[in-house]
Amino acid sequence: MTIPVFIPEAKFEVPVKGGNLALFRYGPTGGKPVLLLHGITSSNRAWPFFAKELISRGFTPYAPDLRGRGESNNIEGPFGMAAHAQDMSAIIDFLGFEKMEVIGHSMGAFVGVALIGIYPEKVSRLVFIDGGVLFPLPAGFTVEKITPIILGPALARLSMKFESSEAYRDFWKTNPALGTIWSPELDEYSDYDLQGSPPNLRPRTSVKALEEDVRDEFEGDLIPKSCAGLREEVLLLRTTRGLQNEETPLYPLEALNALLEQFPKITVRTLDNLNHYSVIMSEEGARRSANAIYGEAVVL
Numbered sequence: 001m002t003i004p005v006f007i008p009e010a011k012f013e014v015p016v017k018g019g020n021l022a023l024f025r026y027g028p029t030g031g032k033p034v035l036l037l038h039g040i041t042s043s044n045r046a047w048p049f050f051a052k053e054l055i056s057r058g059f060t061p062y063a064p065d066l067r068g069r070g071e072s073n074n075i076e077g078p079f080g081m082a083a084h085a086q087d088m089s090a091i092i093d094f095l096g097f098e099k100m101e102v103i104g105h106s107m108g109a110f111v112g113v114a115l116i117g118i119y120p121e122k123v124s125r126l127v128f129i130d131g132g133v134l135f136p137l138p139a140g141f142t143v144e145k146i147t148p149i150i151l152g153p154a155l156a157r158l159s160m161k162f163e164s165s166e167a168y169r170d171f172w173k174t175n176p177a178l179g180t181i182w183s184p185e186l187d188e189y190s191d192y193d194l195q196g197s198p199p200n201l202r203p204r205t206s207v208k209a210l211e212e213d214v215r216d217e218f219e220g221d222l223i224p225k226s227c228a229g230l231r232e233e234v235l236l237l238r239t240t241r242g243l244q245n246e247e248t249p250l251y252p253l254e255a256l257n258a259l260l261e262q263f264p265k266i267t268v269r270t271l272d273n274l275n276h277y278s279v280i281m282s283e284e285g286a287r288r289s290a291n292a293i294y295g296e297a298v299v300l
Helices: 048-055 081-096 107-118 144-149 153-159 165-173 184-192 207-219 222-228 253-262 283-294
Strands: 011-017 021-026 032-037 060-065 100-105 123-129 235-237 266-271
Touching: 011 266, 021 081, 032 048, 032 081, 032 107, 032 253, 048 060, 048 235, 048 283, 060 081, 081 100, 081 207, 081 222, 100 107, 107 123, 107 207, 107 222, 144 153, 144 207, 153 207, 165 184, 222 253, 235 283, 253 266, 266 283
Parallel strands: 032 060, 032 100, 100 123, 123 235, 235 266
Antiparallel strands: 011 021, 021 060
8 A cells, every 4th residue: 555645736847047947835825935955966855744844834835956956957057056046046036935934954055055145135044954064175085085975875876777666765775864764755755866767767866966066065165155144043953963874973063163163143953863864854853853943833
């Protein structure tokens, strides 16, 4: 028996430089609009648990597939944080809003801060979830050397082929960060990410997009300038476990606090016993993240 999962109610095609950006709406219209930005190899399907939490608080969540990912992978460029920020500005205009709240997970947080850096008038509130600020490259490391260390299997899969959707799900389940929280929603997340036909199914994320985005994050100046120029407080939710559920998180607290001395408008809240994925891609993580941002939902 197939268990129904929560998926977007509507899809839009937003004209942007290089093509059309796929945009999705979770839940009905009429709520306060919020823009949800996914991670570097992810898609709009990362958000069902979190979207439910926001809908229960009176929001209408919109979630794009960032250029080079999901159903926006037909856009061949340009890439980089400024290009993503321009896309998000185009979404806000397309939807007819003056401004939106923006919540970014992982690379989505970097896109969010690029957006507020270039178009501050279009962001009413910005929240980072395990992303948004970047440590300098360690001595002796290049972008090419550090990217596979940080991303691990999430990067490795982009050069792989899979004979079936079940084989792709099995690949994801070997990651301890996801295997322990697997759900029908993650079946949908995994299946949505595939393109092509069996036995030559491939993930949708463009390797070119990933490479150019990572390089821009580390070597460009838009992100640090945008973080330094923040005018309003930005909440950064950090997890205590990493991309493979390891005990070393993406943002070790001592190093993060030292880094944030440069960015006084960013405040940190730690969510214990969650990893980089489970913080939004599990029922518990989504509930705790939403509570940290908005407070507990009122049950009527």
